[in-house]
Amino acid sequence: MSIPISTLGTPRIGPRRELKTALEAHWAGRQNETALLATAAQLRASNWARQSLLGVTHIPSNDFSLYDQVLDMSAVVGAIPSQYGWEGGSVPLSTYFAMARGRRGHDDRGHEGCCHGGGGVPALEMTKWFDTNYHYMVPEFRRGQAFELASAKPIDEFREAVALGFHTHPVLIGPVTYLLLGKSKDEGLDPLTLLPGLLPVYAEILHRLAAAGADWVQFDEPCLVLDLDENARAALRHAYGVLSSTVSDLKIMIATYFGGLGYNLDLALDLPSAGLHLDLVRAPSQLGQAVARASADKVLSLGVIDGRNVWRSNLTALLDRIEPAVAALGPHRVVLAPSCSLFHVPYDVEAERAFDPELRSWLAFAVQKIGELKTLSTALVDGRRAVADELAQSDAAAAARRASARIHDAGVAARMDGLTPAMSERQHPYTLRRRAQEWLGLPQFPTTTIGSFPQTGAVRKARADHAKGWIDDADYQRFLRQETTQAITWQEEIGLDVLVHGEFERNDMVQYFGEQLAGYAFTQHGWVQSYGSRCVRPPIIYGDVSRPRAMTVEWARFAQSLTKRPVKGMLTGPVTMLQWSFVRDDLEREQVCRQIALALRDEVGDLERAGIRIIQIDEPAIREGLPLRHAEKEAYLTWAVACFRLAASGVDDATQIHTHMCYSEFNDIIHAVGGLDADVISIETARSKMELLDAFRAYRYPNEIGPGVYDIHSPRCPTVAEMRDLLAKARERIAGDQLWVNPDCGLKTRSWDEVRPALVNMVAAARKLREETAPARVAASA
Numbered sequence: 001m002s003i004p005i006s007t008l009g010t011p012r013i014g015p016r017r018e019l020k021t022a023l024e025a026h027w028a029g030r031q032n033e034t035a036l037l038a039t040a041a042q043l044r045a046s047n048w049a050r051q052s053l054l055g056v057t058h059i060p061s062n063d064f065s066l067y068d069q070v071l072d073m074s075a076v077v078g079a080i081p082s083q084y085g086w087e088g089g090s091v092p093l094s095t096y097f098a099m100a101r102g103r104r105g106h107d108d109r110g111h112e113g114c115c116h117g118g119g120g121v122p123a124l125e126m127t128k129w130f131d132t133n134y135h136y137m138v139p140e141f142r143r144g145q146a147f148e149l150a151s152a153k154p155i156d157e158f159r160e161a162v163a164l165g166f167h168t169h170p171v172l173i174g175p176v177t178y179l180l181l182g183k184s185k186d187e188g189l190d191p192l193t194l195l196p197g198l199l200p201v202y203a204e205i206l207h208r209l210a211a212a213g214a215d216w217v218q219f220d221e222p223c224l225v226l227d228l229d230e231n232a233r234a235a236l237r238h239a240y241g242v243l244s245s246t247v248s249d250l251k252i253m254i255a256t257y258f259g260g261l262g263y264n265l266d267l268a269l270d271l272p273s274a275g276l277h278l279d280l281v282r283a284p285s286q287l288g289q290a291v292a293r294a295s296a297d298k299v300l301s302l303g304v305i306d307g308r309n310v311w312r313s314n315l316t317a318l319l320d321r322i323e324p325a326v327a328a329l330g331p332h333r334v335v336l337a338p339s340c341s342l343f344h345v346p347y348d349v350e351a352e353r354a355f356d357p358e359l360r361s362w363l364a365f366a367v368q369k370i371g372e373l374k375t376l377s378t379a380l381v382d383g384r385r386a387v388a389d390e391l392a393q394s395d396a397a398a399a400a401r402r403a404s405a406r407i408h409d410a411g412v413a414a415r416m417d418g419l420t421p422a423m424s425e426r427q428h429p430y431t432l433r434r435r436a437q438e439w440l441g442l443p444q445f446p447t448t449t450i451g452s453f454p455q456t457g458a459v460r461k462a463r464a465d466h467a468k469g470w471i472d473d474a475d476y477q478r479f480l481r482q483e484t485t486q487a488i489t490w491q492e493e494i495g496l497d498v499l500v501h502g503e504f505e506r507n508d509m510v511q512y513f514g515e516q517l518a519g520y521a522f523t524q525h526g527w528v529q530s531y532g533s534r535c536v537r538p539p540i541i542y543g544d545v546s547r548p549r550a551m552t553v554e555w556a557r558f559a560q561s562l563t564k565r566p567v568k569g570m571l572t573g574p575v576t577m578l579q580w581s582f583v584r585d586d587l588e589r590e591q592v593c594r595q596i597a598l599a600l601r602d603e604v605g606d607l608e609r610a611g612i613r614i615i616q617i618d619e620p621a622i623r624e625g626l627p628l629r630h631a632e633k634e635a636y637l638t639w640a641v642a643c644f645r646l647a648a649s650g651v652d653d654a655t656q657i658h659t660h661m662c663y664s665e666f667n668d669i670i671h672a673v674g675g676l677d678a679d680v681i682s683i684e685t686a687r688s689k690m691e692l693l694d695a696f697r698a699y700r701y702p703n704e705i706g707p708g709v710y711d712i713h714s715p716r717c718p719t720v721a722e723m724r725d726l727l728a729k730a731r732e733r734i735a736g737d738q739l740w741v742n743p744d745c746g747l748k749t750r751s752w753d754e755v756r757p758a759l760v761n762m763v764a765a766a767r768k769l770r771e772e773t774a775p776a777r778v779a780a781s782a
C-alpha cells in the first residue's frame with residue numbers, strides 16, 4: 001500500500017528555458033516546425049522521466065503547451081474565430097500561433113499582436129490566469145458557436161507518454177471553467193449556454209483517451225473557488241453528470257485550486273466524479289469539512305504543498321495536520337499533491353549554485369516539492385520513523401529559518417510599531433496642495449512621459465557587459481550618463497514639460513529596487529512563464545525589508561542638474577514590488593507591503609530633499625492583487641491603498657506625487673484609485689479610445705489625470721490629429737484643468753525611431769489643445 005502522489009502539472013519551459021529559445025527561433029524563421037516540435041517532445045519526455053524518477057505516481061500529460069493551455073483547449077474544441085481563416089480539420093501550427101501572437105499583414109511593420117491593414121490579424125486577447133502572473137489567451141465565442149474535436153493533442157500526448165513507458169493522467173481544462181474564461185463576441189450571449197454543444201467534444205476526448213488506455217483524467221475547474229451564481233453551479237452539475245457517465249471505467253479527478261471552495265464545497269463534493277482536489281494551502285480549514293462530508297467512495301487529493309510559492313514546507317507540522325484526515329479516509333481514498341500545478345514555481349533549487357546557502361536551505365522549487373510529497377507519502381504509510389532523516393532536516397530548516405537573524409530586523413520592527421495613521425495623510429487635501437504646487441509653473445495640459453526611454457541594443461549590451469565584468473563601473477556609469485544626458489537634452493528640445501531621466505540604469509522596474517533593498521534575493525534560473533515564450537524571474541522576499549541607502553537619488557539629481565525644467569523622480573510602488581515577487585509566507589502580505597512602503601517613503605523623502613519635486617510611484621499591479629472572492633476585495637484594497645499612501649505622504653504639499661497604472665478596468669477599483677490621493681495619475685487609455693475614463697467621470701475623480709494618448713504597444717506613430725481627438729474625447733469626460741498629456745506606459749520596448757516622432761506629435765497635440773481652449777480659459781478666469 002502506498003499513497004499516490006500527483007503534481008497536477010509541471011513547469012514546461014525547460015530548466016534552461018529551452019522552449020523559449022526554440023519558439024523564438026521558430027518565429028524568427030530560423031527553425032522549422034519539425035525542429036520546434038522535436039524540442040517540445042524532448043521537454044515532455046524529460047518532464048515525465050523526472051517525475052517518474054522522483055516518485056510521482058499520477059504523472060500529468062497534456063499539461064505541456066507550446067504557448068498556453070487555454071489556447072490549446074480552444075484548438076482542441078475547435079473554437080477558432082473566423083478571422084484566423086481556419087477551414088476545419090486539424091488546426092495548423094501557423095493558425096495556432098496566429099491566435100497567440102497575431103499575424104502580420106504584408107504592409108505591416110511587424111508588430112506582434114497588432115493589425116494595421118495589409119491583411120494582418122490581431123492576436124486573441126490575453127489576460128491573467130486567476131490571481132497569478134500567468135496570462136492566458138481568452139477564448140472568443142459567438143452565438144451558435146459550433147465545437148468539434150480539432151486537435152487530438154490530449155490523446156496524442158497520452159500516447160506519446162505510453163510509448164516512452166509512462167502511464168499518465170491527462171489534464172484538461174474543465175468545460176465550465178473553459179467557458180467562463182471566454183468572452184462572448186455577441187451581445188447578450190452567455191457562454192455557459194454553449195455547454196450542451198461543447199460536452200460532446202469532451203465526451204469524444206474521454207472515449208479516445210479510454211481507448212488509448214487512460215484510467216484517470218484530471219479536469220481543472222478552478223472556477224469552483226470563485227463566487228458562482230446558480231447558473232454556473234447548474235452548469236457544473238450538468239457537465240459532470242454527462243461526463244462521468246460517458247465512459248464507465250474512466251475516473252475523473254476534478255481539480256480546484258487558488259483558494260477554498262467556500263459555499264461551493266458541497267456542490268463540488270456532490271459532483272459525480274471519482275475524485276476532488278482541494279487547495280489546502282490557501283484554505284487549510286476545508287480539509288476537515290471535506291473529510292466529514294465526502295461520500296464513502298470519493299478520493300480526495302490533498303493539495304498540501306504550496307504550488308504558488310517557493311518555500312520549503314514544515315513536514316512534521318503538515319503530518320500533524322493530515323494524519324487524522326488520512327486515517328479517517330483510509331489510504332486508498334487519498335492522493336497527495338501540491339495546492340495547484342507546479343507550473344507556477346521554478347524547476348530546481350539545485351540549479352542555484354550562486355545562491356546564498358542559508359537562504360537556499362529554506363527553498364523548495366518543483367523538484368524539491370515533489371520530494372516533500374514523497375516524504376509525506378512514506379511517512380503516512382510506513383510511519384514517520386521511515387523518513388526520520390528527511391523530517392529532521394525539514395524541522396531543522398524550519399527552525400533555522402524562524403530564528404534567523406537574516407529575517408528579523410529590530411529596526412524594521414520598531415518602525416512598524418511606530419506607524420501612525422497620520423503618516424498616510426498628506427499635509428492638506430488635494431485642493432490646497434494644488435495651489436501649493438503652482439510654483440512648478442506648468443502650462444495647461446502639461447506633457448510628460450511614464451518614465452522609461454528605449455532600452456536599445458546598446459543599453460542592454462552595456463548592462464550585460466558590465467554584469468560580466470567586461471566593462472568597469474566607471475565606463476558603465478559614463479555610458480549611462482551619456483544616455484541620460486541625451487534623453488534630457490532631447491526632451492527639452494521637443495518641449496516636454498515634465499522630464500524623466502529615462503531609466504537606462506534599470507534592468508526591470510521591480511528587480512532594480514529589490515536588488516538595493518534588504519530582505520530581497522534573486523535567483524539565476526528561477527524562471528516562471530508569464531505568457532508564451534515570455535518568462536520572468538520573480539525576486540524572493542525572504543526577510544524584513546529595509547533600505548540600506550538611497551536607491552535613485554543620484555540619477556535623479558544628475559538628470560535634474562542638466563535642466564531647468566522639472567525632472568520627475570521614478571519609483572516602483574509597494575504593492576507592485578510585492579505582487580511581482582515570491583513573498584515570505586511567515587508574515588502577512590499586508591505587513592510585508594508596509595515594510596516596502598516604509599523603505600520607499602524614505603526614498604521619496606530623499607528625492608524631495610535632493611530637489612526632485614515631482615515624484616512618480618508606479619503601481620501597475622494594484623488591480624491584479626485583487627482577491628478572487630468578492631468578500632475579500634475591500635480588505636485588500638484598503639491595505640493596498642494605505643501602503644501606497646504610506647510611501648507617498650511624507651512630502652510637502654508643494655511636492656507633486658504622481659502614480660501610474662496600466663491595465664484596462666477601473667470600474668470596480670475606482671474608489672481605491674481615488675483613495676490613493678495621488679496629485680496626478682497616468683493611465684493606459686489609448687486603445688480603449690478614452691472609454692476607461694468613464695469610470696473616472698462617474699466617480700467624479702477630483703485630482704489630475706493623464707490618460708494615455710499614445711499606444712506604446714504598437715510601433716505605429718500616432719498623428720497629431722489622432723492624439724488631439726483623443727484629448728478632445730478626454731475633455732468630454734474630465735475637466736480641462738485636470739488633464740495631462742502622456743503616453744500609455746513606459747517606452748522601453750520601443751525604438752527611438754518610433755518614439756521620437758510620436759512624442760513630437762504628442763507635444764504638438766497638447767499645444768493645439770492649448771490654442772483651441774485659450775479663449776475659453778480667459779473667459780473663465782475673467
Ligand code: GLN
Nearest residue numbers: 450451452618620746747
Ligand atoms: N516607469 C515604468 C516605465 O516607464 C512604468 C512601467 C509600467 O507601468 N509597467 O517603464
Ligand code: ZN
Nearest residue numbers: 661662745746
Ligand atoms: Zn504602464
